[in-house]
Amino acid sequence: MAPGLEEYLILSALLFSIGLFGAITKRSAVVILICIEIMLVAVNIALVAFSRFITPVELTGQAFAVFVIVVAAAEVAVGLAIILTLYRQRHTIDTKKVDLLKW
Amino acid sequence: MNSMPEMLTWIIPALPLAAFLMLLLLMRPLKIKSNLNGYVSIAATAMSFFFSTWLLVNIVQTAETKFIPGFSWLSLEGAIDIQVGLIVDSLTAIMLVVVTLISLLVQIYSLGYMHGSKSLNRYFAFISLFTMAMLGLVMADNLLIMFMFWEIVGLCSYQLIGFWFHRPPAARAARKAFFITRIGDFGFLAAILLIFNATGTFNISEVHSLAASGVIAGTTITWACLGIFMGAMGKSAQFPLHTWLPDAMEGPTPVSALIHAATMVAAGVFLVGRMYPLFEHSEAALTTVAVIGAITALFAGTIALAMNDIKKVLAYSTISQLGFMMIALGLGSVAIAIFHLFTHAFFKALLFMGAGSVNHSTGTFDMRKMGGLARPMPWTCATFVIGSLSLAGIWPMAGFFSKEEILLSAFNNHPLLFVLAIIAAFLTALYIFRAVFMTFGGQVQSRFKPHESGKVMVIPMSLLAILAISAGYFNATGGFLKLLGDDHTHSWIYGIFGVLGHPLAWASLLIAGSGIFLAYAIYQRRWISSRKIARRFGFFYTIVFHKYWIDELYEKYLGNKLLNSGLFNLFNKFDSKVVDGTVDDVARLNLNSSKILRLVQNGNLQTYAMAFMIGVAALALMVILVN
Numbered sequence: 131m132a133p134g135l136e137e138y139l140i141l142s143a144l145l146f147s148i149g150l151f152g153a154i155t156k157r158s159a160v161v162i163l164i165c166i167e168i169m170l171v172a173v174n175i176a177l178v179a180f181s182r183f184i185t186p187v188e189l190t191g192q193a194f195a196v197f198v199i200v201v202a203a204a205e206v207a208v209g210l211a212i213i214l215t216l217y218r219q220r221h222t223i224d225t226k227k228v229d230l231l232k233w
Numbered sequence: 234m235n236s237m238p239e240m241l242t243w244i245i246p247a248l249p250l251a252a253f254l255m256l257l258l259l260m261r262p263l264k265i266k267s268n269l270n271g272y273v274s275i276a277a278t279a280m281s282f283f284f285s286t287w288l289l290v291n292i293v294q295t296a297e298t299k300f301i302p303g304f305s306w307l308s309l310e311g312a313i314d315i316q317v318g319l320i321v322d323s324l325t326a327i328m329l330v331v332v333t334l335i336s337l338l339v340q341i342y343s344l345g346y347m348h349g350s351k352s353l354n355r356y357f358a359f360i361s362l363f364t365m366a367m368l369g370l371v372m373a374d375n376l377l378i379m380f381m382f383w384e385i386v387g388l389c390s391y392q393l394i395g396f397w398f399h400r401p402p403a404a405r406a407a408r409k410a411f412f413i414t415r416i417g418d419f420g421f422l423a424a425i426l427l428i429f430n431a432t433g434t435f436n437i438s439e440v441h442s443l444a445a446s447g448v449i450a451g452t453t454i455t456w457a458c459l460g461i462f463m464g465a466m467g468k469s470a471q472f473p474l475h476t477w478l479p480d481a482m483e484g485p486t487p488v489s490a491l492i493h494a495a496t497m498v499a500a501g502v503f504l505v506g507r508m509y510p511l512f513e514h515s516e517a518a519l520t521t522v523a524v525i526g527a528i529t530a531l532f533a534g535t536i537a538l539a540m541n542d543i544k545k546v547l548a549y550s551t552i553s554q555l556g557f558m559m560i561a562l563g564l565g566s567v568a569i570a571i572f573h574l575f576t577h578a579f580f581k582a583l584l585f586m587g588a589g590s591v592n593h594s595t596g597t598f599d600m601r602k603m604g605g606l607a608r609p610m611p612w613t614c615a616t617f618v619i620g621s622l623s624l625a626g627i628w629p630m631a632g633f634f635s636k637e638e639i640l641l642s643a644f645n646n647h648p649l650l651f652v653l654a655i656i657a658a659f660l661t662a663l664y665i666f667r668a669v670f671m672t673f674g675g676q677v678q679s680r681f682k683p684h685e686s687g688k689v690m691v692i693p694m695s696l697l698a699i700l701a702i703s704a705g706y707f708n709a710t711g712g713f714l715k716l717l718g719d720d721h722t723h724s725w726i727y728g729i730f731g732v733l734g735h736p737l738a739w740a741s742l743l744i745a746g747s748g749i750f751l752a753y754a755i756y757q758r759r760w761i762s763s764r765k766i767a768r769r770f771g772f773f774y775t776i777v778f779h780k781y782w783i784d785e786l787y788e789k790y791l792g793n794k795l796l797n798s799g800l801f802n803l804f805n806k807f808d809s810k811v812v813d814g815t816v817d818d819v820a821r822l823n824l825n826s827s828k829i830l831r832l833v834q835n836g837n838l839q840t841y842a843m844a845f846m847i848g849v850a851a852l853a854l855m856v857i858l859v860n
Binding site (some may be wrong): 150153154155162226227229230 | 835836837838841842843846
């Protein structure tokens with residue numbers, strides 16, 4: 131039996147939750163970035179699934195997913211650059227130690 | 234003389250105002266420092282005097298009250314409409330002539346007295362403004378406008394007392410005069426508002442007719458009258474608001490002659506006289522006026538005995554004479570009070586000019602340093618003695634006639650007031666001749682070479698001396714009093730000599746004469762040592778010498794203890810604790826709550842992300858639940 135919309139959405143929700151958990155709990159900036167990528171992938175799966183099951187003829191969801199992938203690539207580039215600069219400045223990428231905006 | 238066109242009445246106060254503006258806006262920028270300043274204001278006052286005299290002659294001929302329409306000053310649809318106009322009756326006309334004449338003579342005298350002094354421009358400008366305000370005050374037909382002029386007069390008094398403001402005592406005296414008269418002004422303003430509340434008008438003659446028809450009556454009238462009298466007490470320096478007048482002697486002497494002897498201090502008497510139709514309806518207010526007047530007359534007379542500064546003697550004498558006028562008002566005769574005001578204006582201005590002339594020559598006001606000035610200063614001496622005789626009430630001087638009227642009025646109405654007045658009259662003769670003998674009698678003690686003052690000072694004094702003798706003759710057959718509406722002509726007035734047919738005249742002459750003789754015995758012949766008397770009556774002397782400690786009472790106890798550390802301290806505490814406290818507490822609440830709330834901002838991105846996610850989840854939950 132081929133999986134239906136529901137299964138895809140459950141997969142997407144699981145992936146999103148895993149990504150969110152990682153993004154909130156992990157200390158390393160790189161891991162947080164990876165987790166955000168996982169969340170984006172989860173969203174992409176949901177988009178494509180919706181498109182496939184609700185409007186099979188038009189490929190709007192797929193097109194949107196491609197856009198998200200492109201933006202995510204750009205985001206990773208910027209994010210890694212920030213992390214690199216951060217490391218050069220403070221010799222750490224531990225987010226708990228870069229809390230300068232604290233009261 | 235032709236009757237004067239009505240609109241010309243406006244020119245009487247307009248001329249000094251024009252002089253004031255010209256001095257301030259034209260001569261001051263041009264930095265004209267000479268007597269030219271004086272000429273401008275003298276010319277304006279002289280013209281005002283001319284028109285005032287013309288007006289008085291008209292009034293005497295027609296004996297009617299003129300209401301000269303003016304303009305609408307303030308008009309609020311349906312609520313209030315204040316018309317400014319002039320009221321010209323005999324009372325006004327007499328005051329106009331007195332004010333312009335004294336002002337004119339004082340300004341001429343000032344040319345000599347103030348010669349070479351700095352800021353002549355400021356001096357004459359304020360004298361002009363004062364003259365304008367005083368003329369406006371006596372002509373105003375509207376209580377509100379009258380109050381405005383009343384305040385301008387006070388302002389000019391303040392400015393001129395503090396003319397030499399670089400001298401701390403002068404600046405202090407000016408402040409004191411302003412504050413203390415302000416206490417009285419408060420009462421006056423309250424009375425005006427009370428009257429407006431009861432009648433809905435500020436117009437004086439309307440208020441009078443409403444009082445006559447009984448629209449305002451009872452306690453309202455009494456309170457209104459007491460308020461008005463409070464204003465009069467402040468301006469006319471009646472006990473207990475008298476303390477500013479002796480200090481006001483720090484001003485230039487011509488100013489004392491004009492403002493603090495002849496005109497402004499008489500404004501209180503004028504005010505009560507103008508509002509007399511109200512006082513008529515309140516027995517309590519009239520009694521208050523008479524009692525305060527009698528207390529003041531006696532009390533100031535005793536202080537004048539112990540003063541060594543000639544101007545202070547004259548100042549207390551003025552207070553005492555104003556008390557006499559208040560007695561006359563309280564006993565129900567405006568005409569007699571104004572008659573005494575009229576004669577007093579001349580002889581008291583003369584006495585002040587004499588004191589100024591002496592000061593001009595010796596450089597001091599301290600009578601202990603004077604003496605023997607009769608020979609080097611014959612004119613000053615002669616005119617001063619005439620003024621003193623007039624003040625003491627010696628026949629046939631002007632003061633005799635007006636003082637007799639007051640004494641007779643008291644004699645007929647109230648024996649106790651009569652006794653107080655007659656004692657005050659005795660004191661008057663004693664203190665003024667003490668001043669005469671200390672100044673002009675005895676030996677020259679002054680280190681200076683005393684000399685007679687110049688003509689410009691002697692001529693005004695001589696003119697005033699003539700008036701100090703003759704001003705009483707206007708009433709020789711009761712004409713002056715009749716002009717002011719007092720018809721119950723006294724039986725004993727039969728010309729200048731006929732007066733002497735009355736026993737009361739002899740009684741008061743005897744009393745005044747004995748006062749003069751006592752002064753002669755103590756201060757001229759020194760049959761009795763003044764020191765010995767001071768020691769014998771040590772207790773009394775100490776009290777009088779310290780002016781009953783009224784100044785100390787006001788400053789130390791009323792001012793410092795009661796007000797500063799009592800009431801004002803309370804206000805201060807209220808302000809800092811309650812008002813500021815509330816503001817501080819609001820601020821503190823913010824501060825403390827933000828101290829707790831700031832802990833949320835821990836700078837950790839992931840906490841924010843967590844909060845963000847919880848928020849989104851909550852919103853999603855809400856959407857699901859609602860659907």
